[in-house]
Amino acid sequence: MSTRQSPQAWLGEHPLQASERLFAIFSNVSSAKPLAAWRRSMALVPSPIWAGTPYADWEPVMPYVGAVSVDSEFLQWVATTDSLDWGWLAVSAVGQEVLVEHLRGLTQVLLPGGQSAFFRFWDGRFMQPMLQSDDVDAGQLLPVISRCLINGRALEIVGNAQRPPPTFPWWEVPAALVKALAGGTTDCLLDNLLRWLDEEHPQLSERADERILRRKVAHFLEVHGTVHGVKGQLHGYLMQELG
DSSP states (O other), rough: OOOOOOOHHHHHSSOOOOEEEEEEEEEETTTTTTHHHHHHHHOOOOEEEETTTTTTTTTTGEEEEEOOOTTTTHHHHHHOOOOOOSEEEEEESSSSHHHHHHHHSSSSETTSOOOEOOOOOOOOOHHHHHHHHHHHHHHHHHHTTEEEEEETEEEEEOTTTSOOOOSSSBBOHHHHHHHTTTTTHHHHHHHHHHHHHHHHHHHHHHTHHHHHHHHHHHHHHHHHHOOOTHHHHHHHHHHHOOO
């Protein structure tokens, strides 16, 4: 069984070229708290990927991109964390804002039936097997990334950096992958909505056991999908369900 490769070993084997930069792609939703680790060790502010979208205020689950220096303390944190969902490292020849725009295009994806779903592109548990799948054209999915390190596994990507960033949802998840992905694509939305209910409508969230409330919110998302104005519609649905 192969061992996990550290960022330092990976960069030692594949040094950055003059035109390349190292980036970290991560999310505040991870219990490993990569954003806090970033703020402790990096002076630069990471870019929120959902900025400019209807989800720009979803700070508790916001995904980020930030440029990382090869000798940073953040890379030491990456090397020592046991988390598998904190995020991953990517090498690209484009600037940070261009990379953000391409990743923003993966905010939601299309399932085989045409329904859109949130996509955990920052989560290495999803990205590693997906990028290695014969059903996925990794170069089409991530055209501006040349190589990456995901949970200690190095992957090469052959993309087309000249392709303009598309607007989500554009990527159709291959049917063969849906089963593997379906369990996690709406997790961040579900957690965010439960947190929103607890903070903004505590009188409503207190009417049901947490497990029951979670099932009702999950059922709502299954039926209605990730529509615009989801909070208002969910509130009305729960008022009817819980009285």
